[in-house]
Amino acid sequence: MNDEQSQNTPAVRPITDADVPTAVETLGRAFADYPFTRHVIAADDHEARIRRFQEICLTRIGMVYGRVWVAEGGVAVAVWSVPDQDPSPAFAEIGPMIGDLTGDRQAAYESAEQAVGPYRPQEPAWFLNTVGVAPEFQGRGLGSAVLLPGIEEAERCGYPAFLETSSEANVRFYERLGFQVLADVQLPDSGPRTWCMRRDPR
Numbered sequence: 001m002n003d004e005q006s007q008n009t010p011a012v013r014p015i016t017d018a019d020v021p022t023a024v025e026t027l028g029r030a031f032a033d034y035p036f037t038r039h040v041i042a043a044d045d046h047e048a049r050i051r052r053f054q055e056i057c058l059t060r061i062g063m064v065y066g067r068v069w070v071a072e073g074g075v076a077v078a079v080w081s082v083p084d085q086d087p088s089p090a091f092a093e094i095g096p097m098i099g100d101l102t103g104d105r106q107a108a109y110e111s112a113e114q115a116v117g118p119y120r121p122q123e124p125a126w127f128l129n130t131v132g133v134a135p136e137f138q139g140r141g142l143g144s145a146v147l148l149p150g151i152e153e154a155e156r157c158g159y160p161a162f163l164e165t166s167s168e169a170n171v172r173f174y175e176r177l178g179f180q181v182l183a184d185v186q187l188p189d190s191g192p193r194t195w196c197m198r199r200d201p202r
Contacts, residue, residue, distance in 0.1 A: 010145040015068040015077065020059060022074030027054035030132030035192035036166035040112055042103025049101045056097055057130050060090050066129065069149045076142035078131040080150045083124030083159055111188045119183040119196040121162050126154035128163035144177065151177060151199065161199040166192040 015023060028051035031037045041049050062068040062079035065087035070077045081087060102109040120127075128150070133143045154161040163179065165171060171181065179197040186193055 010071045010076070010140070010142050012069055012071045012145050012149060015058075015063060015070045015074075019070050019074040019077075020055075020063075023058060023068075023070055023077040024051055024055045026075055026077055026134045027051075027058065027130060027132040029134060031130075034166065036112070036164075036187075036194060039166075039187065039189075039191045040102055040105050040109040042101070042105050044103070049103070053098070053101050054130060054132075056094050056101075060094050061087050062129055065090060067150060067153070069146050071142045071146045072137070075134040075137045076132070076146040078146045078150055079129040081127040081129055083126065108187075108189045108191060112191055112194075115185050115187050115191075116164055116183075116194060116196055119185070121160055121198070124159055125198075126150060126159050126161040128161065143173070147177060154199075155201045158201050160201065163197050164194055165197065166194045168193070168195075171195050171197070 028047065031050050031054060032047050037050055037053070038046075041053060058068065058077070058079055061081065065085040066079065066081040068077065068079050098109070099106055128147075131143065131147060133146075151161055161179070163174065165174065166187075174197050175181075177199070179199040181195050182198050183196040184193065185196065
């Protein structure tokens with residue numbers, strides 16, 4: 001396999017404990033200046049708060065109640081919630097932690113959740129909690145590669161897949177993966193424009 005072929009077929013596999021530090025670093029860097037997290041996570045010590053927020057999502061939700069795939073050892077990572085697992089106990093446990101991380105942006109976080117809530121699936125679905133690629137590895141197809149196992153598993157099991165993004169460029173990226181825009185929401189409290197997207201099984 002030549003270099004071009006190896007870039008076209010990244011090594012993607014389920015996450016292991018050894019991948020967690022790299023995956024957390026990847027997600028922290030990917031979301032350091034993301035419009036949604038800028039809006040809902042306190043500005044003081046912002047990047048450390050983002051890393052902790054992503055670590056909670058990865059280790060307390062995705063790795064326990066969902067599915068997580070990494071590419072190249074964690075430089076790309078996709079975290080899904082799945083319909084056959086109920087993460088309610090974890091959300092009850094991490095609620096105070098999220099409150100601490102949002103800090104003086106907690107009201108903005110709560111109003112954002114209320115704004116997008118009506119568009120989230122009421123039926124069982126795969127939900128993309130978070131996905132990120134380390135900045136220096138972007139543009140190599142790792143984002144698509146790390147998302148495909150979850151998309152394909154949802155399709156195989158007959159479930160829709162759902163996500164939210166606050167980046168217009170991401171909308172076009174997800175449309176190429178078969179997602180369609182359900183709602184284009186202007187978040188309250190001067191929040192960013194956010195798109196709710198869904199991919200139904202074919």
